[in-house]
Amino acid sequence: KRLEVEIEKGNFRTDLLFRLNVIPFEVPPLRERTPDIPLLVEHFNQKFSVAYKKRPKRFDADAVEALRSYSWPGNVRELRNTVERVVIMHAGTRVAAQDLPALGGEEPAPTPARFSSFRDASEAHQRDFIRAKLAEAEGNVSRAAELMGMDRSHLYRRMKALGINVREERASTS
Structure with missing residues (x-):
């Protein structure tokens, strides 16, 4: 239902909905x-x-x-x-x-x-910070990197090292 509203607003393509909507199912919250x-x-x-x-x-x-x-x-x-x-x-x-x-x-x-070590504390802080910036950028990694003042490629490497999945983060912001 939300995608149909997004199509009406011009934010989502109709043809893509038809491709994805082969077997529609709803997962309750x-x-x-x-x-x-x-x-x-x-x-x-x-x-x-x-x-x-x-x-x-x-x-x-x-x-x-x-x-x-x-x-x-x-x-x-x-x-x-x-x-x-x-x-x-x-x-x-x-x-x-x-x-x-x-x-x-x-x-x-x-x-x-x-925390058991400085490294654990640092990584936890970095993970929270990156997730917050990704949420602020609505899942857009390039925009999040810009907000943090770093190169996108460096952000991708940091996310990989910290176990942050790009697809999951994007899905959580939509």
């Missing part, structure tokens, strides 16, 4: 699929624990309930980023509701104790 949240949390927890060579976190019942009660305007991508942030920044293995980032609000400033 995450807020309508709250039973999926614990499964997604566990999936992302395992994925990022391996990626960052960290021990998997144990999310307490109150933490899972807090995640289930949030409206998730950013859908699965926002949940993914939240779990990734917890895996990287939370020092302990158990995660309670008060350990979760401020859902929908400003993230508290990271404390040095959350």
Whole structure:
């Protein structure tokens, strides 16, 4: 439905819609699929624990309930980023509701104790900064590089080194 509105505005090509719309399907927003949240949390927890060579976190019942009660305007991508942030920044293995980032609000400033090394802290900051600039540039890497005062090729290399997927970032801004 949103693409049809974009076609009317002249922002999306009709022929492309017909190519993509062979088998139309609708995925309900995450807020309508709250039973999926614990499964997604566990999936992302395992994925990022391996990626960052960290021990998997144990999310307490109150933490899972807090995640289930949030409206998730950013859908699965926002949940993914939240779990990734917890895996990287939370020092302990158990995660309670008060350990979760401020859902929908400003993230508290990271404390040095959350990181095991300077490199981890630096990479976490760079990852957050790049994602924020990509969101500001609506997923346009060239524009994000311009906003950061760096060459696009350097930004692509940095994103690759930090494990930031260009396609996923673009999808999360649309």
